[in-house]
Amino acid sequence: MTTQPSRDLETFPNPTPERDYTVRFVIPEFTCLCPKTGQPDFATFYIDYIPGTTCVELKSLKLYMWSFRDEGAFHEAVTNRITDDLVTAIVPRFLRVTGRFNVRGGIYTDVTTEHRAEGWQPAAPVQLPPRE
Structure with missing residues (x-):
């Protein structure tokens, strides 16, 4: 196989x-x-994000996520690292990363991180009429 894990996030x-x-x-x-x-x-x-001037390329994201396979990491640390690396690579207006980890010792762990670009405000949600 010529494809290898990589920490390079292409945009x-x-x-x-x-x-x-x-x-x-x-x-x-x-x-x-x-x-x-x-x-x-x-x-x-x-991973949910609102792009700024760049988007992340899918194959590089796949190889990036694969790069953690042989690395020891606490759930909180790996979720925050993914967030930091994506923010550095794509400088999004908004980014939310949620890791939903399978059970370990009878406990499920979900870790959610968020990033908002300085000064960015989301548009007000549009209220649609109820379906008749």
């Missing part, structure tokens, strides 16, 4: 930078290692 220009829109990724096959036991941890990651 491309936002095709519609004048509009706020949400990009959502669902990554159901995330794995890392428990830093205490070395056993595998499994999670689904949800």
Whole structure:
């Protein structure tokens, strides 16, 4: 196999930078290692962001997420690292990263982080009439 895990997040220009829109990724096959036991941890990651001037390229995101497979990481630390790396790479207007980790010791763990660009305010939500 020629594809290898990588921490390089590639980007491309936002095709519609004048509009706020949400990009959502669902990554159901995330794995890392428990830093205490070395056993595998499994999670689904949800990444929602409103792009600034750039977007993250999907294959590089896949290889980036894969790069944690052999690394020991606490759930809180890995979720915050992913957030920091994405903010550095794409400088989004808004970013939310949620890691939903499978059960470990009878406990499920969800970790959610958020980033908002300085001065960015979301548009007011549009209230649609109820369906008749």
